[in-house]
Amino acid sequence: MKSIIKKNSPYVILMIVIIVLAISIPFTIAWLSKDASIDGTINIGGTELQIDAFFEYTDEYDVTTTKNAFNPIEAPGCYDSEKGLLYFNGAMKSAVLEQYAADGEEYNEFFLDDFKVQITVTPDVTSYLRIRVYDEWTITRFYSSFNTEQVYSIYHEGENIFPFNLVDNSWKVSGETGYSTLWYYDADTKYVYYTEPLEKGTEVTLPFIFGGDSYIPKISRTYSDTCDLILNIRLEVVQANRFSQIWGIEEIPTGGN
Secondary structure (H helix, E strand, O other): OOEEEEEOOOOOOOOOOOOOEEOOOOOOEEOOOOOOOOOEEEEEOOEEEEEEEEEEEEOOOOOEEEEEOOOOOOOOOOEEOOOOEEEEEOEOHHHHHHHOHHHOOOOOOOEHHHEEEEEEEEOOOOEEEEEEEEEEEEEEEEEOOOOEEEEEEEOOOOOOOOOEEEOOHHHHHHOOOOOOOOEEEEOOOOEEEEEEEEOOOOOEEEEEEEEEOOEOOOEOOOEEEEEEEEEEEEEEEEEHHHHHHHHOOOOOOOOOO
16 A cells, blocks of 8 residues: 655645725725635626636647636636635646656646636726735655655745746737736735736736746656645735725835736
8 A cells, every 4th residue: 555654734725816995985895705716707896807717738730729727627627616726737847748648647737837817807996906826836756666655845946936927928929919017026015916007997808827937846766756736816906096005015016027
C-alpha cells in the first residue's frame, strides 16, 4: 500500500468571491456571495460584473482551443461551485508533457500556462476596481523505490512576488482589442488595482490574467513531482470618491504592470 507523508498543511484559502460597493453618502457596503459561485453575471447596487475564466491553447496545427473553466463538461474537475474554487495544474506544461505524455501516463491537462481570466464591469456610478487573488500550491512527490508520496505546500516560485501574468500586449494576438494595460499589483495591500476609474454606465471588458509562473517539477531517478494549484478570486468595486475611506489608502497605487 502506498504511504503518504504530509508536511506544512496548506493554508486556508479565504472565502468565495465577494464584491464590495459603496453606493451612497454616508456610504453603505453591500456584500454578495452569489450562492458560493464565482461564474456568471453578478448584479449588486446597480453594478454588473462578470468573471470569465478559461483555458486557451494552440496545437501543432495552429488550431486554437478554448475551454470554459467553470464548465464541468469542457473542464471537468476544475471548478467547485460549492466552495467557489478553481483547481488546475500548476506545473510547467512543457515539463509535464515531456515527462508524462511520452510515456502515456495520465496527468491534469488544465495548466496555469493556458489559464486566462477577464472581468466585465458595468458600474452604476464612477468606480474603482481592485482584485485579490488567493493561490495555494501543493506539491506531491512520489518516491518510486519506496512506493511513498510526500505532500507539502509551497509558495509560488519565480522572481515575481505576484505569480500570475497581468495582461499585456501579447494577448492582443488572440483578437483582444480596445484596452490599455492599466493593472498594477501593490505588494503592500496584495491587491491588483485597475488604475483608472470605471465610468458610470459604461461596460468595459478587462483582460486580467494570462498564465503565470508555473512550478518546475523536480524529477530524478528516485522521485517525480506533480503540482496542484487552487485559486480563489475576490473582487472589490467602490464608488470613486469613497475609495480612501473604504479601502484605507490615500491614493490608488500606480506604476504599471
